[in-house]
Amino acid sequence: MPSTAEPDALSAGAKRGRPGYDQDSVLNVAVQVFNKHGYDATSMGLLAENLGISKSAIYHHVPSKGDLLRLALDQALVPLEAISEHERARTGTAEERLEFFLRSTIRVLIERQPYVTLLLRLRGNTEIERTALERRRAVDRKVADLVVEAQREGTLREDIDPRTTTRLLFGTINSMVEWFRPDGPAGAQQVEDNAITMMLDGLHTRNL
Amino acid sequence: MPSTAEPDALSAGAKRGRPGYDQDSVLNVAVQVFNKHGYDATSMGLLAENLGISKSAIYHHVPSKGDLLRLALDQALVPLEAISEHERARTGTAEERLEFFLRSTIRVLIERQPYVTLLLRLRGNTEIERTALERRRAVDRKVADLVVEAQREGTLREDIDPRTTTRLLFGTINSMVEWFRPDGPAGAQQVEDNAITMMLDGLHTRNL
Numbered sequence: 207m208p209s210t211a212e213p214d215a216l217s218a219g220a221k222r223g224r225p226g227y228d229q230d231s232v233l234n235v236a237v238q239v240f241n242k243h244g245y246d247a248t249s250m251g252l253l254a255e256n257l258g259i260s261k262s263a264i265y266h267h268v269p270s271k272g273d274l275l276r277l278a279l280d281q282a283l284v285p286l287e288a289i290s291e292h293e294r295a296r297t298g299t300a301e302e303r304l305e306f307f308l309r310s311t312i313r314v315l316i317e318r319q320p321y322v323t324l325l326l327r328l329r330g331n332t333e334i335e336r337t338a339l340e341r342r343r344a345v346d347r348k349v350a351d352l353v354v355e356a357q358r359e360g361t362l363r364e365d366i367d368p369r370t371t372t373r374l375l376f377g378t379i380n381s382m383v384e385w386f387r388p389d390g391p392a393g394a395q396q397v398e399d400n401a402i403t404m405m406l407d408g409l410h411t412r413n414l
Numbered sequence: 415m416p417s418t419a420e421p422d423a424l425s426a427g428a429k430r431g432r433p434g435y436d437q438d439s440v441l442n443v444a445v446q447v448f449n450k451h452g453y454d455a456t457s458m459g460l461l462a463e464n465l466g467i468s469k470s471a472i473y474h475h476v477p478s479k480g481d482l483l484r485l486a487l488d489q490a491l492v493p494l495e496a497i498s499e500h501e502r503a504r505t506g507t508a509e510e511r512l513e514f515f516l517r518s519t520i521r522v523l524i525e526r527q528p529y530v531t532l533l534l535r536l537r538g539n540t541e542i543e544r545t546a547l548e549r550r551r552a553v554d555r556k557v558a559d560l561v562v563e564a565q566r567e568g569t570l571r572e573d574i575d576p577r578t579t580t581r582l583l584f585g586t587i588n589s590m591v592e593w594f595r596p597d598g599p600a601g602a603q604q605v606e607d608n609a610i611t612m613m614l615d616g617l618h619t620r621n622l
Binding site for chain 2: 244247360361363364365366369371373374375379381382384385392400401403404406407409410411412
């Protein structure tokens with residue numbers, strides 16, 4: 207869908223003498239084509255067609271389809287990995303840090319929706335995919351550790367299995383890439399609050 | 415993976431003179447091939463290869479690839495649709511009926527995992543797929559209605575958006591097709607209880 211990649215006269219690509227696209231715009235289109243057709247089924251020819259430029263013009267921006275995938279996955283993984291570097295991920299109770307982690311993950315997912323979609327649909331067929339999946343698992347493990355820590359400090363209930371709970375937390379959050387619409391009736395903040403309320407406090411009024 | 419389809423001498427197929435496979439066994443293999451390669455990318459040749467039989471032998475069981483898809487989707491949709499026919503889906507408070515619906519959905523998902531996986535991954539490219547997606551949406555709407563009804567009766571909190579909440583409930587439950595393993599450390603009943611606890615009562619101990 208080339209219409210979403212706005213030509214930008216001040217872009218790096220333009221400065222380098224290729225008007226119409228910079229690397230971010232190419233990525234923006236590439237991730238949509240990957241998500242629509244699947245990475246394996248996407249050829250450089252199909253990408254060129256969607257960008258409305260020649261294959262050789264794509265190679266001006268990136269050396270290969272694998273590099274496009276790596277750069278697109280970084281758009282999801284770098285902000286996800288940055289969560290644990292934040293001060294609020296390092297101070298306070300495990301319960302507070304867990305809530306910060308979950309809220310931050312939801313925000314990255316909403317802000318980088320197509321890139322996180324790409325990450326979540328990876329099958330691990332190539333080395334680039336396997337490396338990305340390993341980085342994703344490292345992020346997931348931080349949340350799993352916080353669930354155990356919060357159970358130990360007594361803020362999270364003991365009658366739950368931490369491993370299953372971590373899967374359920376990510377299941378709830380990750381589903382958003384499939385149904386959240388930026389122009390839908392429920393805004394990003396409302397969806398974030400609603401998800402946190404359900405996961406941590408439950409839907410029953412008897413918990414109020 | 416033909417090894418999962420046990421030859422059964424007493425099967426309907428065998429009785430009709432085709433030893434080795436009955437229709438259920440063919441479906442069992444077909445759903446795995448569809449999930450692995452995607453429905454669109456699966457040819458009758460690929461199915462025959464995975465079944466270890468000839469293409470014409472498949473046509474003995476079903477007239478077309480579309481019929482295989484329809485039969486496989488019914489393996490998920492029929493039990494999901496049956497939930498609302500159960501007495502417990504029709505009597506009691508909206509809160510009780512909602513919990514029955516959610517627990518029953520989890521059970522179908524775990525018992526019919528490959529078939530529900532197929533249903534959840536549908537893109538809606540063909541009429542058969544669109545019909546199945548419409549049936550799935552009709553099931554989803556029953557849960558959405560129960561959320562609203564439980565809010566009205568005062569058993570579900572008011573500070574949540576019913577539409578978003580329904581999405582989150584299905585997001586949590588549907589994620590199980592991707593990670594639940596029948597031979598994993600957490601059994602079906604534990605996963606069901608854990609999910610219900612998180613969704614309805616929350617993870618915080620302060621709700622206990």
